[in-house]
Amino acid sequence: MKINHHLDESTLVSYVAGSLSQGMALVVATHISLCEKCRESVIETEAIGGALLEQMDSSEISDTSLETILSQLDEEPIAEPEKGVTDQSDGLVPPPLRSYIGESLDSINWRRLAPGFAYVDIFTEGAGVCRLLKVSPGKSILPHGHRGSELTLLLRGSFSDEIGRFAQGDIADLDDQVEHQPLVDKDQGCICLVATDSPLRFTTLLGKLLQPVTGF
Ligand SMILES: [Zn+2]
Numbered sequence: 001m002k003i004n005h006h007l008d009e010s011t012l013v014s015y016v017a018g019s020l021s022q023g024m025a026l027v028v029a030t031h032i033s034l035c036e037k038c039r040e041s042v043i044e045t046e047a048i049g050g051a052l053l054e055q056m057d058s059s060e061i062s063d064t065s066l067e068t069i070l071s072q073l074d075e076e077p078i079a080e081p082e083k084g085v086t087d088q089s090d091g092l093v094p095p096p097l098r099s100y101i102g103e104s105l106d107s108i109n110w111r112r113l114a115p116g117f118a119y120v121d122i123f124t125e126g127a128g129v130c131r132l133l134k135v136s137p138g139k140s141i142l143p144h145g146h147r148g149s150e151l152t153l154l155l156r157g158s159f160s161d162e163i164g165r166f167a168q169g170d171i172a173d174l175d176d177q178v179e180h181q182p183l184v185d186k187d188q189g190c191i192c193l194v195a196t197d198s199p200l201r202f203t204t205l206l207g208k209l210l211q212p213v214t215g216f
Contacts, residue, residue: 005163005170007031007038011151016045023123023130023195027151029096030193031171091156097193101132105156105191110134128197135159135190140183148197150174152182157190159183 007015007028014020015028032039091105100122101108110118116136123130128148135141137157151173158167161180166172174180184190 001034001169002167003035003037003169005166005172006035007041007171008173008175009041011149011173012038012041012045016042016049021123021128021130021195021197023128024149024151024197026096026100026122026130027153027171027193027195030094031151031153031169033094033096034169035171094155108132108134122193123195128195130193130195133192133194135184135192137184137189138186139189140181148176150194150196153193155191155193157188158185159190159192160185 011020011024011028015025018025020028032042093101093103093105101120108120110120113119116139118134120132121129122132132155135157141159151171152166153171154166154168156168158165159182160166161172161182163172163174163178163180166182172182
């Protein structure tokens with residue numbers, strides 16, 4: 001699996017600090033289970049956080065503390081991340097998701113949303129939503145912006161939007177500055193795991209009218 005789109009640093013820091021919503025943390029954990037690069041970043045972020053906490057215990061943090069810690073970390077080899085990246089070519093669900101939707105992408109109990117769209121809810125509590133979305137080949141998702149953040153992890157298939165092309169394992173980590181309209185590639189439908197931390201802001205009348213139906 002060649003992953004081209006990764007988590008933002010700010011999302012990684014929030015994840016390590018435990019301040020993401022349950023749904024967004026699940027999307028991050030699932031991407032990390034597939035992505036060696038982001039897994040290494042998490043280990044690094046945890047090390048920085050731990051070192052900062054130690055400093056806070058002993059004395060006040062000076063302006064140069066972070067710099068010192070970073071240079072120390074450069075000298076220390078980063079712990080080898082766990083091996084065993086999930087191979088998804090056979091439709092296996094990544095481990096963090098299995099207790100929610102089972103082990104196979106092919107035996108999910110989909111609920112129909114609209115022609116070409118189906119979903120399974122994972123978390124619906126709190127301000128955001130976390131759900132699995134299946135979109136048919138060639139379909140486009142209505143253009144929308146975000147009031148908060150949106151994480152979209154591709155588990156199968158691919159789509160393109162204003163930012164680029166996203167394929168299996170890629171994560172679209174979007175903040176409230178981005179408006180986009182993902183278009184699913186024509187050769188294969190896509191399955192993605194999506195979490196938002198507040199309702200989406202649809203930019204077309206059709207999107208606004210459908211919002212109560214789409215649930216985002
Ligand atoms: Zn990554």
